[in-house]
Amino acid sequence: xxxxxxxxxxxxxxGSAYALIALGFVVIYRSTKVVSFAQPSLMVAGATAxxxxxxxxxxxxxxxxxxxxxxxxxxxxAAGVERVALRPMVGKPVFTVAIITIGVDIVLRVIVNRLxxxxxxxxxxxxxxxxVTVGGIPLQVRFLAMMAALTxxxxxxxxxxxxxxxxxxxxxxxxxxxxxxxxxxxxxxxxALSWAxxxxxxxxxxxxxxxxxxxxxxxxxxxxxxxxxxxxxGLDSIGGAVVGGLVVGLxxxxxxxxxxxxxxxxxxxxxxxxxxxxxxxxxxxxxxGTREVERV
Amino acid sequence: xxxxxxxxxGRGGPRRRSQGVAVxxxxxxxxxxxxxxxxLRGVSLQVPQGSxxxxxxxxxxxxxxxxxxISGLLxxxxxxxxxxxxxxxxxxxxxxxxxxxxxxxxxxxxEGRRVLAEFTVEENLRVGAHAARGRALxxxxxxxxxxxxxxxxxxxxTAGYLSxxxxxxxxxxxxxxxxxxxxxxxxxxxxxAPLLVQQIRDLIVAIxxxxxxxxxxxxxxxxxxxxxxxxxxxxxxxxxxxxxxxDLLADDxxxxxxxxxxxxxxxxxxxxxxxxxxxxxxx
Ligand SMILES: Nc1ncnc2c1ncn2[C@@H]1O[C@H](COP(=O)(O)OP(=O)(O)OP(=O)(O)O)[C@@H](O)[C@H]1O
Ligand SMILES: [Mg+2]
Numbered sequence: 001x002x003x004x005x006x007x008x009x010x011x012x013x014x015g016s017a018y019a020l021i022a023l024g025f026v027v028i029y030r031s032t033k034v035v036s037f038a039q040p041s042l043m044v045a046g047a048t049a050x051x052x053x054x055x056x057x058x059x060x061x062x063x064x065x066x067x068x069x070x071x072x073x074x075x076x077x078a079a080g081v082e083r084v085a086l087r088p089m090v091g092k093p094v095f096t097v098a099i100i101t102i103g104v105d106i107v108l109r110v111i112v113n114r115l116x117x118x119x120x121x122x123x124x125x126x127x128x129x130x131x132v133t134v135g136g137i138p139l140q141v142r143f144l145a146m147m148a149a150l151t152x153x154x155x156x157x158x159x160x161x162x163x164x165x166x167x168x169x170x171x172x173x174x175x176x177x178x179x180x181x182x183x184x185x186x187x188x189x190x191x192a193l194s195w196a197x198x199x200x201x202x203x204x205x206x207x208x209x210x211x212x213x214x215x216x217x218x219x220x221x222x223x224x225x226x227x228x229x230x231x232x233x234g235l236d237s238i239g240g241a242v243v244g245g246l247v248v249g250l251x252x253x254x255x256x257x258x259x260x261x262x263x264x265x266x267x268x269x270x271x272x273x274x275x276x277x278x279x280x281x282x283x284x285x286x287x288x289g290t291r292e293v294e295r296v
Numbered sequence: 297x298x299x300x301x302x303x304x305x306g307r308g309g310p311r312r313r314s315q316g317v318a319v320x321x322x323x324x325x326x327x328x329x330x331x332x333x334x335x336l337r338g339v340s341l342q343v344p345q346g347s348x349x350x351x352x353x354x355x356x357x358x359x360x361x362x363x364x365x366i367s368g369l370l371x372x373x374x375x376x377x378x379x380x381x382x383x384x385x386x387x388x389x390x391x392x393x394x395x396x397x398x399x400x401x402x403x404x405x406x407e408g409r410r411v412l413a414e415f416t417v418e419e420n421l422r423v424g425a426h427a428a429r430g431r432a433l434x435x436x437x438x439x440x441x442x443x444x445x446x447x448x449x450x451x452x453x454t455a456g457y458l459s460x461x462x463x464x465x466x467x468x469x470x471x472x473x474x475x476x477x478x479x480x481x482x483x484x485x486x487x488x489a490p491l492l493v494q495q496i497r498d499l500i501v502a503i504x505x506x507x508x509x510x511x512x513x514x515x516x517x518x519x520x521x522x523x524x525x526x527x528x529x530x531x532x533x534x535x536x537x538x539x540x541x542x543d544l545l546a547d548d549x550x551x552x553x554x555x556x557x558x559x560x561x562x563x564x565x566x567x568x569x570x571x572x573x574x575x576x577x578x579x
Contacts, residue, residue, distance in 0.1 A: 185423075
């Protein structure tokens, strides 16, 4: 039982980080209708920024300041990428634009890898592998932090899209660009802001991915776990991204805990993609595709 | 018929620019879609501040295209102004993007209402207030709810579930949230029952009396000419008539082609004559 609860907890924790990345995909997709494959590079860029700012004895900033600063910097980087590389492509086929985001990802990763260097870099997180014991079950603090961060992000995004003038403008743009323009909403700014939000969330996720284990030149691969998450959740659903991320984390943790020997040591790593295939077979549009309101 | 032509006083005074006449003017405008499809072929039109101007024309004449050109929405449709100009109070505006034009006080209500179906009524209105930065949202909501009390009753409802008439009112209310000087209405009576058309018509008059200038695109010529001071008839991208509404209402061709009057079974010499006239319009 303790083993099961441990897997459950770790899965939800790790899944929270996947959900943060998946949220970035969804925010960009909803505004621009483009699947951005630049998320992995933004994730490691954010983690690297945290590492430079907060790790080591001569850290520039305390960890708690470094994280929001890194989120801001990554957000600005993402908005810059949108402005320079994606904006000129407005009106081009979404497939073309998606390919460009792959190019952006590769370029950014080359630059970030230079910054990471050949060794593993710590991100300067205060948790490491420390554990608190609740009701006899040992819980890793980093997983608690991931869940708390995801909860905060969901609440903040929810309020932003509901009450903020700009958040409402983003939703309006997602639903009907011409209507948004006709109300004086600058659709270009909405695109840039979507990228900025996705970049900031990716940075936060990157920091979490780097806790305890650190980051290296292969860390970006973890961001790909968000792909099964958004396919499970549906590309245009915030709630779906969250559920998708958590499900991927859970499946991975449960498979890692209970996998029979004949499946091999590392089946947990591919389990999210097996899940992806299964979902696609049953529900090609994901489990949370938006239902449209229509008056009959 | 309200007999307000050509200038209805409205609230013009304080808003009117000091130099020159306050007018939205289109001159010799040519618009092309996809670089090749010539849709407007030298259109000129004037909308003096405070007036209601009607723009009539059959399907595909280019009415919507003209509104898009004014409000900067051609880009979205791969359209482009290739000749001519659009000016507001003498300043050229046809190079500006839609958000800039909205901030100058020109708002278009798109054909087919286009309410944000999954938003509540109030959220739709708040989107309309996007350009009204620095103003009190509550005041604008009150002003719109006073014009359209039904929206106040429905404010928490999902817009997609409103009736057609209510959706039209929401679309108009949304545009009015930023208190525009000019309101461009694209077929507001489309698909509405006669009683609702009456209601929309009265609302347009009320909006105009509160000081908003209206350019009204309509297929329902009776309704439009009933409240407009001046009317234009567009045929395949050209203005073929440009007269005070009263004159248009009395014109035989307009009566026949746009009001469905004057036919009464006489299909002889007159038909031939009208056919010729129509051909002239089309050429
Ligand atoms: N995006 C577009 N690309 C190419 N051609 C277009 C486009 N939009 C409109 N047109 C063409 O331009 C012409 C004028 O269209 P427009 O929509 O302006 O007419 P309209 O007078 O508003 O007609 P309706 O009464 O049917 O709304 C039509 O022939 C139409 O096919
Ligand atoms: Mg039209």
